[in-house]
Amino acid sequence: MTKVSMKVNGKPVSGEIEGRTLLVSFLRDTLGLTGTHVGCDTSQCGACVVHVDGKAVKSCTMFAAEAEGCEVTTIEGMANADGSLSTIQQAFQDHHGLQCGFCTPGMVMSAAALLAETPKPTEAEVRHYLEGNICRCTGYHNIVKAILAASGQDVGDIGGDAIAAE
Amino acid sequence: MPKDHGIGASSKRREDKRFLTGKGRYTDDINLPGQAHAWFVRSQVAHGRLTGVDTSAAEAMPGVLRVFTGADFEGVGGLPCGWLVTDRFGQPMQEPGHPVLARGKVRHVGDPVAVVVAETAEQARDAAEAVEVEIDELPAVLDMKAALDPDAPLVHDELKNNLCYDWGFVEENRAAVDAAFETAAHVTTLDLVNQRLVPNAMEPRVALGDFNPATEDSTLYTTSQNPHVIRLLMGAFVLGIPEHKLRVIAPDVGGGFGSKIFHYAEEAFCTFAAKQLKRPVKWTCTRSEAFISDAHGRDHVTRIELALDAEGHFQALRTETHANMGAYLSTFAPSIPTWLHGTLMAGNYKTPLIYVNVKAVFTNTVPVDAYRGAGRPEATYQLERVIDKAAREMGIDPVEIRRRNFITEFPYATPVAVEYDTGDYNATLDKLLEIADVAGFEARLADSKSRGMLRGLGLNCYIEACGIAPSQLVGQLGARAGLYESATVRVNATGGLVVMTGSHSHGQGHETTFAQVVADMIGIGEDMVEIVHGDTANTPMGMGTYGSRSLAVGGSAMVRATNKIIAKAKKIAAHLMEAAPEDIELKDGRFSVAGTDKSVAWGDVTLAAYVPHNYPLEDIEPGLEETAFYDPNNFTYPAGVYACEVEVDPDTGKVTVCSFAAADDFGNIVNPMIVSGQVHGGIAQGVGQALLEAASYDDYGQLLSGSYMDYAMPRADDVPFYRVDHSCATPCTHNPLGVKGCGEAGAIGSPPAVVNAVVDALQRAGHTGVTHIDMPLTPSRVWAAMQG
Ligand code: FES
Ligand code: FES
Numbered sequence: 019m020t021k022v023s024m025k026v027n028g029k030p031v032s033g034e035i036e037g038r039t040l041l042v043s044f045l046r047d048t049l050g051l052t053g054t055h056v057g058c059d060t061s062q063c064g065a066c067v068v069h070v071d072g073k074a075v076k077s078c079t080m081f082a083a084e085a086e087g088c089e090v091t092t093i094e095g096m097a098n099a100d101g102s103l104s105t106i107q108q109a110f111q112d113h114h115g116l117q118c119g120f121c122t123p124g125m126v127m128s129a130a131a132l133l134a135e136t137p138k139p140t141e142a143e144v145r146h147y148l149e150g151n152i153c154r155c156t157g158y159h160n161i162v163k164a165i166l167a168a169s170g171q172d173v174g175d176i177g178g179d180a181i182a183a184e
Numbered sequence: 185m186p187k188d189h190g191i192g193a194s195s196k197r198r199e200d201k202r203f204l205t206g207k208g209r210y211t212d213d214i215n216l217p218g219q220a221h222a223w224f225v226r227s228q229v230a231h232g233r234l235t236g237v238d239t240s241a242a243e244a245m246p247g248v249l250r251v252f253t254g255a256d257f258e259g260v261g262g263l264p265c266g267w268l269v270t271d272r273f274g275q276p277m278q279e280p281g282h283p284v285l286a287r288g289k290v291r292h293v294g295d296p297v298a299v300v301v302a303e304t305a306e307q308a309r310d311a312a313e314a315v316e317v318e319i320d321e322l323p324a325v326l327d328m329k330a331a332l333d334p335d336a337p338l339v340h341d342e343l344k345n346n347l348c349y350d351w352g353f354v355e356e357n358r359a360a361v362d363a364a365f366e367t368a369a370h371v372t373t374l375d376l377v378n379q380r381l382v383p384n385a386m387e388p389r390v391a392l393g394d395f396n397p398a399t400e401d402s403t404l405y406t407t408s409q410n411p412h413v414i415r416l417l418m419g420a421f422v423l424g425i426p427e428h429k430l431r432v433i434a435p436d437v438g439g440g441f442g443s444k445i446f447h448y449a450e451e452a453f454c455t456f457a458a459k460q461l462k463r464p465v466k467w468t469c470t471r472s473e474a475f476i477s478d479a480h481g482r483d484h485v486t487r488i489e490l491a492l493d494a495e496g497h498f499q500a501l502r503t504e505t506h507a508n509m510g511a512y513l514s515t516f517a518p519s520i521p522t523w524l525h526g527t528l529m530a531g532n533y534k535t536p537l538i539y540v541n542v543k544a545v546f547t548n549t550v551p552v553d554a555y556r557g558a559g560r561p562e563a564t565y566q567l568e569r570v571i572d573k574a575a576r577e578m579g580i581d582p583v584e585i586r587r588r589n590f591i592t593e594f595p596y597a598t599p600v601a602v603e604y605d606t607g608d609y610n611a612t613l614d615k616l617l618e619i620a621d622v623a624g625f626e627a628r629l630a631d632s633k634s635r636g637m638l639r640g641l642g643l644n645c646y647i648e649a650c651g652i653a654p655s656q657l658v659g660q661l662g663a664r665a666g667l668y669e670s671a672t673v674r675v676n677a678t679g680g681l682v683v684m685t686g687s688h689s690h691g692q693g694h695e696t697t698f699a700q701v702v703a704d705m706i707g708i709g710e711d712m713v714e715i716v717h718g719d720t721a722n723t724p725m726g727m728g729t730y731g732s733r734s735l736a737v738g739g740s741a742m743v744r745a746t747n748k749i750i751a752k753a754k755k756i757a758a759h760l761m762e763a764a765p766e767d768i769e770l771k772d773g774r775f776s777v778a779g780t781d782k783s784v785a786w787g788d789v790t791l792a793a794y795v796p797h798n799y800p801l802e803d804i805e806p807g808l809e810e811t812a813f814y815d816p817n818n819f820t821y822p823a824g825v826y827a828c829e830v831e832v833d834p835d836t837g838k839v840t841v842c843s844f845a846a847a848d849d850f851g852n853i854v855n856p857m858i859v860s861g862q863v864h865g866g867i868a869q870g871v872g873q874a875l876l877e878a879a880s881y882d883d884y885g886q887l888l889s890g891s892y893m894d895y896a897m898p899r900a901d902d903v904p905f906y907r908v909d910h911s912c913a914t915p916c917t918h919n920p921l922g923v924k925g926c927g928e929a930g931a932i933g934s935p936p937a938v939v940n941a942v943v944d945a946l947q948r949a950g951h952t953g954v955t956h957i958d959m960p961l962t963p964s965r966v967w968a969a970m971q972g
Contacts, residue, residue, distance in 0.1 A: 035416045036306070052213035053206015055438075058471035062892035065386060093206035102206060111200040114861045118691030119203025120386040120438025126204065141905075148900035152892070154386045154439050155691045157868030157930070158900040160861060177860075177905045 024085050026051065027095030035082050041075075042066045044082035045092060053093040053123050059151070066152030067124040067131075068092045074131035076150070095125035096130065106130055106168045113173070115164035117155035124151050129165045138169050186856075190704030191921075197696045199689070208436045211390035211407050216464035219392070220249055222454060222468070223308035225298040225315045226476065227290035230324035230548040230885020231337070237298050238316040245314055249461055252299045253454070254287035260456065263447055264421035265513040268662040269522050269544070277544070279348075280340035282512040284422065284449045284456070290319060291339055291511035292548050293885055294476025295971030296449055301457055301465055324885035328485060328506040331545050337545040339511055343467055348509050348518065348544035351424020353526040357599065361539040364500035368491035372574035377958045378562045379881040380483035380508065382895060383555045385690075387438020388469040389478065393454030397462050401429050404455045408434040409444045409688050413665070415516070415720050417447040424458055427720075430455075434718040437684065437690035441869070442554035443478045443666030445730050446515035450477070475890040480879055481555020483508035484521060488566040492802055497578045498589050501529060503566060506545045510551035517553045518544060523661050524559030524649070524731075530598035531567045532609045532645045532823055533589040538599045545956040550884045554730065556869055568644035568936035573955055576947070582940070583622075586645055587613065594914075602649055604821045606914035609645060612847045616643065616825035618908045620845035625829070628842075629948070632831050639842075640945025643827040646933040650819035650925035651916075652731030665798040668815035669738040670724040673702065673745040675753075675808035677794035679787035681706075683745075686726010687738030692927065693858045694734060700854050701739055701921065705746045707772040707787055721965040723813050729959045732925030735854065736820050736916065743920045744812035752804060756789045759800045797928035805869045820916045820924040824848035826867075828937035832945045837967030839875055845907040846933065851916040851924035859926045863908045866930015872898035873931075874938035878960050895959070936960060946970060 021061050023032035024148045033048040045051045045068070047134060056078055057065035066078040069091040096104050103111060116122040125148070131148045134141060139147070144162050153161060159177060187193040202208050239251035245688050263282040270276055286295045298315050302308035325331045325339055331346040339346055352358060365371060393407040402425055408414050411432040418432075419425040437444060450467050457465040469477065484505050491500040494684040507521035526540035557564075575585040590609045597603045617623070632639035652658075655666035683702055687694055699713040704842040723875055726738070750770055757775035758765040767778045776783035792799055793808040829842045846863050853859050876896035880888045889895040915922030941963050946969065954969045 038306070039810075046213075047627070051206065052210075053208070055210075055387070056212075057388065057883055058892050060471065060891045060893050063386065063471070064644065093204075097205050103201065107204040108203055111196055114197065114857050116200060116203055117693070117861060117865065118385070118387065118439040119199065119208050119436065120210065122203050123206055145899075145901035152386065152897050153442070154384055154869070154897070155865045156861060157864035157866070157898075158903055158904065159864040162900060177907060183313075 020083060022082050022086050024088050024090055026090045027092060037083060039082045040078055041080045041082045041085050042077035045077060045090065051092050051094050055120055055123060062150065062152065064124040064128060066183050067127040067151065069127060069131065074128050095127060096126060106133065109164040109168035113160050113164040113167055115156065115160045121151060121153040125153065125161055131166065132165065133169055138171060141166065187576060187712060190700055191854050193700065193855065195696055195710060195855055196691045199693060199695050210387055210436045210469050211392060211439055214392060214405050214435065216392065216394055219464040219466050220301050220303060220461060221308045222457065222465050222467040223300045223312040224296045224450065225300065225312045225317060227286065227293060227295040227297055227319065227800065228320055229321050230293050232290050232319035232321040234286055234288060234297065235320055236318040236717050238854055239298060241316065242300055242314040245307065245311035246776060248311045249301045249303070249304035251315060252285065252457060253297070254283060254285040257284045260284060261422045261424070262450065263449060264417055265518065266515045266664050267519040268664065269349050269351060269518040270662060271349040272355045272629065273604045276497050277349035277518055278343045279513060280343055281376065284452050287551065292550050293887060295511065299453055300639065301461060305468065326547055326549065326881055326883065326885055328508055328545040331547050332543065341550060346546045350544060351522050351542045353540045353600065356538060358539045361500045361502050361537045364537050365489065365491045365502065368499050369494040370492045371489055372570055372577055373487065373489045374570045374573055374956060375487050376569060376956060378482045378486065378565055378970060379959055380552065381481045381555055381873055381877050382475055382879050383441045383443035383470040383478060383481055384897060385439030385441055385443055388471055388474045389448065389450065390468045391451045392464060392466040394464040395458040395462060397782055401431065401795045402455050402459060403431045403433065404451055405433045405435065406451050406609055407437050407444050408735040409437065409440040409730055411688065411718055411720050412686060412726045413728055414447050414451060415462035418455065418509065420450050422452045431721045434688055440483065440690045441556040442558055442730060445728070446479055446553055472822055472891050475895065476550055476887055479514045479553035480510065480550050481552060482562060483552050484562045486566050488570045490570045490574050491576065492574055496578055496585045496588055498533055498535040501535050502539050503529065504541045507542055508549065508552050509544050509546050510549045511546065512551045514551040515708040517551060519663065520554055520559040525563045527602050527649060528563035528647065529567060530600050531564065532647050534591050536599060540600070549881060556866065557928045559934045560928065561935060564646040564932050565936050567954065569939060582643065583613070602819060605818060605917045607821060607823050608912060608914050609823060612823065612849050612912045613825045615909055615912050616827055616847035619847060619909050620827035623826065628657050628829065631842040638832040638834055638949045639829065639946040640832065640941040640948060641829050641944070642937045642940025642944055643825060644933065644936040644940060646821065647821055647823040648932050649819035649930060650732035650822055650928065651736030651816055651919065652733045653819055655815050655928045656819055665727065666815070667727055668813050669741045670725050670726050670811065670813045671741040671745045672809065672811040673749050675749060675790050677791050679712060681713045681789045682716055683713060683742060684723040685738050685742060686720050686723055686728065687734040688729045690729070692729065692734060693855065695844050697735065697738065697855045698742060702742060702746050705743065705837045706750065706786060707770065735921065735923045736815055736919050737814055737926050739921050739923065740919045741812050741814035744814055745810045747785040748812060749808060752808060753789045755800065755804055756783050756792050760784050760788065760792060760798065774912060816919060818918050820851065820919070822848060822850050822924040822926065822929055823836065824929060825935055826933040826937040830938065830941040830945055832942060832966060834970065837963040837970060839961055839966060841871055841904055841938065843904055846930065847912060848910045848929055849912045849914055850910050851886035851913055852922040853910060853913065855925065856910070859910055860908050863930045863967035864906055866928060867906055867934045868898045868903050869931045870934025871903055872936055874935045874959050875961050876902065876914060940944060942966060
């Protein structure tokens with residue numbers, strides 16, 4: 019067992035772990051931060067994305083020990099200080115960018131990393147960036163729309179979501 | 185003006201805040217004190233005799249509590265099958281046993297042989313490697329037609345062959361159908377494969393069993409779409425636990441798409457082991473394990489023949505399908521290629537004569553069962569492909585040939601035993617042509633050509649039978665369950681409501697939609713209504729969510745229960761206002777006496793119900809809580825028309841979906857935003873099937889596409905923005921909300937549109953010999969087709 023210490027969502031944390039413990043297990047099992055999900059075992063689905071020192075990382079693909087001394091942000095650390103949803107989270111709700119919610123934490127973390135790098139991405143840039151995040155529910159339509167909306171772009175004419183006449 | 189609350193409003197989802205902040209509570213997020221962990225040892229070969237399982241080394245490993253094998257389940261029941269199909273000779277299907285852990289033989293890669301339970305998941309996993317399994321390998325039965333060869337090895341030694349059933353529908357029509365083919369002006373034949381898929385809900389399955397030795401109560405937390413069904417099947421057929429001593433909880437569930445309907449061995453195991461060990465036992469599936477243990481979908485091989493007169497009117501339809509059951513019968517497997525498939529072969533058309541033959545076959549592969557659409561995508565795909573081929577052969581426009589054959593009068597009794605209540609297929613088709621801008625196709629084609637790309641347009645119709653299902657009807661058809669739904673509405677003294685439903689939400693947004701319905705009926709705010717689901721201890725008996733049934737069946741139960749509440753509340757209001765109950769009106773959360781200015785608020789009445797100081801106790805009981813069950817008297821029949829435009833790269837065969845449009849008739853709609861989302865997701869799954877996904881086995885029965893490295897899931901850059909419309913609404917005539925269901929439409933309607941579009945692109949480019957390509961339309965398949 020080794021000791022690992024890091025900052026998670028701004029708070030210093032530490033724990034005794036096996037060398038093989040993945041960052042995602044440390045977050046979920048040791049710290050009880052179950053918002054970060056595990057959807058695969060081949061580093062493909064992106065349900066586990068967190069930020070390590072500001073960069074989007076698949077926490078299933080990194081040993082907890084590698085995050086020693088790092089600043090880690092998880093989905094639990096994404097809301098505004100007063101508990102209200104951040105711009106990206108709010109855009110996901112407003113545009114129905116989630117259904118079962120299982121991919122959602124990873125999607126939000128990836129979206130945040132994208133917008134930090136590219137504040138006004140094109141549709142193609144959003145889709146390309148989400149290459150490593152799989153969603154089985156939404157068909158991506160409303161996820162891409164939500165991210166474009168979160169970047170402040172007008173999404174009013176996307177998809178023509180015509181609804182039943184009143 | 186779009187509505188801002190109640191039925192018809194795109195209310196934002198109340199579920200979202202917890203999911204967006206990491207506060208969802210999925211099964212794997214639940215840990216119980218003293219919990220042990222299970223790791224399954226699974227067969228690595230497709231077929232063989234199990235000659236020995238040596239657990240001694242594993243038992244000596246650190247942290248190991250016990251290693252279970254098939255022998256531990258000798259006195260325990262097998263996993264039951266919930267549907268008995270009768271074959272075309274009147275005989276029951278062959279129904280082999282399905283042990284919780286393999287005994288005697290292993291029958292597919294992934295078949296569970298032993299389970300290690302240890303203090304930690306890592307210890308259990310390490311020890312599982314030390315379990316020695318001896319298997320005398322037998323030849324694997326994989327190809328369905330070869331499996332029916334009299335000399336084929338038997339998947340189940342106790343059966344006479346590998347045929348589960350040979351089903352004919354409608355058997356009495358067979359001769360008439362054959363005769364119509366003899367005299368038809370034109371016959372179009374198509375051989376096609378509806379390939380095996382892996383449902384791949386993003387949340388892997390999890391089971392956590394718990395046992396209280398003092399009360400002898402068992403609890404199972406599981407990733408299920410229907411906790412009551414699991415309680416019934418596992419309690420009554422596998423473990424022998426009466427329902428009042430067994431509680432099943434399906435908390436937040438991360439997608440299902442059918443794969444979480446079924447009762448799985450791991451659920452029974454964790455419940456059983458918790459009782460044996462007197463400790464909670466948890467199993468969390470890895471994705472690699474999910475690929476070889478979740479029930480798969482589709483896997484039909486079909487020949488379809490369409491007989492037409494000289495003007496392109498459909499005269500008769502005949503199909504022969506081999507449907508793969510896999511190694512065992514999963515919970516609802518036998519019903520998928522039969523009653524959920526054969527009954528839909530009329531499609532949107534008035535074909536007078538139809539005969540469907542299905543041979544269900546056992547093979548050494550993972551069991552196959554319902555996956556989004558379940559039988560209806562298979563029916564739609566073959567029908568809409570053969571129509572496109574017929575149109576091309578006869579030189580009739582693909583839109584025109586469909587219009588010529590549309591059913592236009594309702595109700596309409598098809599020759600395959602269902603009666604469509606409502607629909608307007610021409611209106612939906614017109615809407616599709618508009619939203620897909622079909623008129624502008626030629627210009628887009630020219631643009632593609634100028635870039636050296638091939639372009640094609642494909643469209644198709646679909647119809648599905650949803651709102652599953654009338655219990656008496658499915659009982660006659662072999663279902664071993666009733667398919668009603670239930671709801672309890674509990675009104676609290678201060679006026680807030682808790683609605684307990686047997687439906688289960690795993691992405692559909694029921695907590696929002698159902699609250700809209702109930703709040704609208706009473707005229708109060710949606711935030712006064714709480715929806716509870718997913719726990720057999722806290723909800724009335726229910727059948728769960730699949731077959732696009734939640735609103736049509738579960739919502740109808742809720743409407744009934746709410747109507748009972750309103751009727752009783754009116755009596756209380758009448759008493760309070762000293763008026764006759766018949767004169768009481770409820771509007772915007774206020775009861776008033778018709779024709780007067782007397783009124784009382786909703787909250788005054790609910791308070792009176794629980795503080796009955798001034799109350800008609802001689803006539804009615806205190807309290808305000810009602811339960812209702814709803815059993816539909818017909819299926820619902822959502823229908824639509826879908827269009828896809830693709831570009832094909834002539835050098836590589838790569839297909840790009842440029843646009844996708846869907847015009848659906850779902851009847852009345854409660855939350856348009858959620859309905860659109862359901863269609864979007866279904867389309868992506870359909871595009872995934874058409875272009876990317878396939879569960880492929882090698883000749884030894886090893887699953888080649890057993891992880892996300894090999895199984896191509898649709899990603900964000902594989903699909904465009906979609907255009908969806910559901911304004912062509914013909915309300916369902918037989919449920920109180922007039923709703924039809926929308927959950928599966930996208931996955932049912934989209935694969936033929938994509939394939940039709942690719943064939944169209946190739947045909948336009950002069951590859952006139954290409955009349956069909958089997959899914960998935962990978963670049964290599966499309967390229968090979970172009971090479972002739
Ligand atoms: S769990 Fe990390 S990528 Fe799938
Ligand atoms: S919302 Fe269910 S997987 Fe994305």
